[in-house]
Amino acid sequence: MTQFTRIQNAGLAYRLGELDQQLRTDIRAALLQSGDEKYLDLAGRVHDLGDEAVANELIETGDELIERHVQELRAIEAARRRLADGSIDRCVDCGDDIGYERLLAYPVAVRCVVCQRRHEKTYAHEDTPRM
Numbered sequence: 001m002t003q004f005t006r007i008q009n010a011g012l013a014y015r016l017g018e019l020d021q022q023l024r025t026d027i028r029a030a031l032l033q034s035g036d037e038k039y040l041d042l043a044g045r046v047h048d049l050g051d052e053a054v055a056n057e058l059i060e061t062g063d064e065l066i067e068r069h070v071q072e073l074r075a076i077e078a079a080r081r082r083l084a085d086g087s088i089d090r091c092v093d094c095g096d097d098i099g100y101e102r103l104l105a106y107p108v109a110v111r112c113v114v115c116q117r118r119h120e121k122t123y124a125h126e127d128t129p130r131m
């Protein structure tokens, strides 16, 4: 596993922050677009998404797009933990490097390209996140 420089780590943290903001904006927009008054209050609390109660309320809207966004936000949280403990570059399947370029493009990646392809072939029926 390659140790990233502090600048590289900061770059990944920045990308995670960007994705995080984008997803929250999208979730808020989806809630407001629903036109359902009970979601107005929820839209105002999307910034508290670290809060499991808010995340669960969002899942309970039954909106597929919102649910997917919440899962992506959870993946971002997990990536932040991996970044903090220095394991973000380690493929969860084979233990090899994921690679900085790949992480920069797709910072929630948990597998190297080879393992990701194999994973997608094996679980082709499953919904894969759009990121």
Ligand SMILES: [Zn+2]
Binding pocket: 091, 092, 093, 094, 095, 096, 111, 112, 113, 114, 115, 116
């Ligand atoms: Zn791998």
